[in-house]
Structures are given as C-alpha cells and as structure tokens.
Amino acid sequence: MAIKFANLSSKERKLLEVSRVAVRNAKTVVDLTNTSWIDNLSSRSGWAMAPDSLKFLVRLIAQFKPLHILEFGSGVSTYVMARACTQLKKSSSITSIDHDPEFGKTTVERLLNKFKLHCRISFQLAPLVARDFGGKTLPIYHLQDKLFASTAPVDLVLIDGPPVMLGGREGVLYQTMGFARPGTVVILDDANRSEEKTIIGRWRDILRDAIEVKLFTRFTKGLAVIVIVKPVEKHNLFTRRINVSAKEIGKLISKSKSFILVGEEWWIRDQIASGRKVIPFTEKNCQYWGPPPNDNIAIEELERLRTAGASHIVFLWPSFWWLDYYVKLHHYLRSKFPCVLENDRLVIFDIRK
Numbered sequence: 600m601a602i603k604f605a606n607l608s609s610k611e612r613k614l615l616e617v618s619r620v621a622v623r624n625a626k627t628v629v630d631l632t633n634t635s636w637i638d639n640l641s642s643r644s645g646w647a648m649a650p651d652s653l654k655f656l657v658r659l660i661a662q663f664k665p666l667h668i669l670e671f672g673s674g675v676s677t678y679v680m681a682r683a684c685t686q687l688k689k690s691s692s693i694t695s696i697d698h699d700p701e702f703g704k705t706t707v708e709r710l711l712n713k714f715k716l717h718c719r720i721s722f723q724l725a726p727l728v729a730r731d732f733g734g735k736t737l738p739i740y741h742l743q744d745k746l747f748a749s750t751a752p753v754d755l756v757l758i759d760g761p762p763v764m765l766g767g768r769e770g771v772l773y774q775t776m777g778f779a780r781p782g783t784v785v786i787l788d789d790a791n792r793s794e795e796k797t798i799i800g801r802w803r804d805i806l807r808d809a810i811e812v813k814l815f816t817r818f819t820k821g822l823a824v825i826v827i828v829k830p831v832e833k834h835n836l837f838t839r840r841i842n843v844s845a846k847e848i849g850k851l852i853s854k855s856k857s858f859i860l861v862g863e864e865w866w867i868r869d870q871i872a873s874g875r876k877v878i879p880f881t882e883k884n885c886q887y888w889g890p891p892p893n894d895n896i897a898i899e900e901l902e903r904l905r906t907a908g909a910s911h912i913v914f915l916w917p918s919f920w921w922l923d924y925y926v927k928l929h930h931y932l933r934s935k936f937p938c939v940l941e942n943d944r945l946v947i948f949d950i951r952k
Contacts, residue, residue: 607781607829614782618826621663622784622813625655637679648676648759648788649819656757656786657683665754666691669747669778671740671771672760672788673697673722680757681718692719692748696740698727698761721748727761730770733805733836734917735943737770744778752780759788769798772806776830783827790814791821799823801943805839806831840916841870844944848913849873851939851947856910859901859950862918863887871915878909894927901928905950911939914946922946 607615637653653676660668660683668680673695684691725740738761756779758771768787775785789795802825803812809831815822831839848871852858857876860868868877879887881900891897901912912932914921922929932938932948940947 611781611829614780615826615828616782618663618782618784619811621659622824622826624662625659626815648674651818652788652820652822653679655815655818655822656680659784659786660684660691660755661686663755663784664689664691665784667747667749667751667753668693668755668757669753669775670695670757670759671697671768672757674759676757676759677720681720684718690719692721692751694721694723694747694749694753696723696725696742696760698725698740698765700724719748721746723747727765729766730774732770732773732833733838733840735840737773738766739770739774742774753778753783754780756783756785757788758785763792763794767794767798769801772802772825773831773833773836776827776832779827779830781827781829783830785825785827787823787825789820790823791816791818795821795823804843804942804944805836807839807843840944841867844915845871845873847940847945848875848947852911857908858911858913859904859909861912861914861921862890867915871913878904880904880912890921891925894925894931897925897928898931901931901950905952910949910951912948912950916944919946 637650637657656676656679660680664687665684666689668684668691670677670680670693674697677693677695680693684693723743723746725742727738728741729736730739740761753775756775758768758775761768761771772785772787775783779785787795787799790799799812799814802810809827809829811826811828813824813826815824848858852875854874857878859878859880860871861880868879871877879885881888881891881897882904891900932950936948936950936952938946939949
C-alpha cells in the first residue's frame with residue numbers, strides 16, 4: 600500500500616512499513632511457540648479478552664518488538680503482554696491504565712510475581728473524564744504521563760476500555776494520538792460488537808488517511824488493528840469534522856440552491872457553504888438573529904424561508920441540542936419532510952415540498 604502522507608520523513612516511512620509487515624505476519628505466520636497457557640489462564644479466570652485475541656497479541660509483540668506499550672483496561676492482557684515482552688532481546692515497558700480501583704492490578708501483580716517476569720510495568724489508576732474532541736464530548740482517561748513506564752513514544756496500544764455503559768471507547772484513539780508516532784499500532788478489542796463497529800466507522804470518517812484499519816472478524820469477539828499513519832493533533836479534529844461535513848452537504852445540495860444553517864455556529868458558514876447561499880436560522884436582514892423564543896416562531900421562520908426558496912435545513916453537531924429543545928419543531932420536520940442524511944455530525948432535511 601502506498602504511503603498516504605507525502606510529508607512523512609524517510610524514518611517515518613520505515614516505521615510505518617515495519618508496522619504493516621508486523622501486523623501482516625502476526626496474522627498469517629504459523630506461531631511455533633506454545634501458547635496453551637493462554638487458554639488455561641483465560642478459562643480459569645473468565646477474563647473478557649478472548650484467547651485467540653491474546654494469542655494474536657503475543658504474535659504481534661514477537662514480530663513488532665515494541666519498546667513502549669500503552670494499555671487501556673488492565674487485566675490478564677497485561678500479564679500476557681508482559682510474558683511476551685520477556686521473550687524479546689530488547690527491554691520493553693508497559694503502561695497499564697484502568698479507571699476501576701478494584702480491577703486488574705492485584706491479579707496481574709500476583710501473576711507477575713508467580714512467574715517472575717522481568718518487564719517494567721507502570722500501573723495507573725485514571726478516572727474517566729469528559730473532554731471535547733472536535734466539538735464532540737467524549738469520555739477519556741485522566742492520565743498522568745509523568746507516571747508512564749517509559750518516556751519513549753508509544754509503539755503499541757491496546758484499547759479494552761472504557762466499557763460501553765460508561766461512554767465507550769471512541770475518545771481513547773483521539774487521546775492516544777498525543778502519545779503516538781507514525782507506525783504506532785492500535786488494537787481495539789470486541790470489534791464485532793455493534794458499539795465498536797460504530798466507533799470504527801466514526802474513526803474512519805474523521806481520521807481518513809491518517810489511519811489504516813484492518814478488521815479481523817473471525818476472532819471470537821472481533822479485533823480491529825489500526826496503524827497510525829500520521830498522528831492527528833486534537834485541535835485539528837474540529838476542522839476535519841467540518842471538512843467532511845462540507846463534502847457531504849456538497850453531494851446533497853446543488854450550488855444553485857440555498858439552504859438553512861441552524862445555530863450559533865454561523866461563523867463557520869464559509870467553510871460549509873462551498874459556493875452555496877447559506878441562510879442563518881434564525882435570520883434578519885441576512886444576519887444571524889439568535890434562537891427563536893419558542894417552537895411556534897421557529898416553525899413560522901422555517902416556513903417563511905422555505906417559501907422564499909430554501910431547499911434544505913442543516914443541523915451541525917454543535918446545534919443538535921435544538922432537536923431536543925425545540926420538540927415541536929423537530930416533530931414538524933420529521934413528520935413533514937424527508938431526513939436525507941443523519942449521522943453524528945449532520946442532520947439534514949429536504950424541505951422542498
């Protein structure tokens with residue numbers, strides 16, 4: 600596969616190719632080492648990560664030889680990776696993160712002491728916090744990077760948390776970007792679950808050519824392998840979301856048509872417009888006039904602009920609250936007009952009728 604970022608240095612290109620080869624070999628090469636201990640360990644402990652996924656981790660570490668592993672969700676995987684790292688000739692470090700004070704660390708330390716494994720591991724209890732990523736609030740771990748097991752960039756990442764009931768894992772890959780380099784390999788467990796499938800789709804949607812995604816659906820619970828081509832800084836996520844949204848609007852609304860853009864984010868109209876006439880909602884003399892005082896006025900304003908020739912009404916994700924707050928307006932749109940696009944960035948109604 601061709602390098603997708605022309606501005607990668609020769610060193611970064613080599614790192615990226617090493618990662619690709621390691622992932623490919625880990626999946627296809629016949630592993631001659633005895634990994635029956637993984638089956639026994641997993642069946643006794645009842646840990647969530649499936650034995651075949653753990654075996655893949657062992658094979659990947661043997662191929663990739665990471666110097667610094669970052670793990671979200673401590674548990675038997677920590678021990679398995681530590682045991683795999685002890686087989687390497689080079690010294691490896693593992694930073695293991697968990698939000699639950701009663702999970703992971705005690706069991707893993709018992710296993711490490713029992714089998715006398717020599718791998719530097721730093722456990723960190725990190726509470727979950729809500730943070731903004733490109734205008735979208737997501738749960739991530741409150742990390743202290745000074746307590747990491749190594750100061751080296753992260754080579755390998757395992758995402759096995761947070762759990763779905765606490766907000767899921769979408770934000771963790773964005774968080775990982777701050778510690779990654781070109782060629783960093785990220786493993787997402789449970790990739791066959793509907794929640795993880797949705798998350799993977801959103802990563803592909805926003806990060807695009809900054810990542811390469813391989814899905815191993817035949818694993819018991821599914822496994823996704825993401826190779827980071829180029830880390831995306833947090834402040835660039837909003838622009839990426841806007842650019843992707845602008846392209847989708849361009850596909851739906853012809854340049855000869857005008858459309859309504861809802862909300863205070865009127866300042867991004869030039870990025871969204873792509874040569875089209877954009878009408879603020881609400882508006883007065885073509886200027887944004889703030890949210891309507893009630894649903895009835897909102898519906899009246901919608902009808903006025905629709906009669907004047909507006910073809911669509913567009914809600915960007917920062918204005919999704921309108922759909923909850925203006926209940927009658929939302930119901931009116933759903934009952935009268937087709938919703939032609941709906942995702943976690945855009946809701947668009949075709950109001951031509």
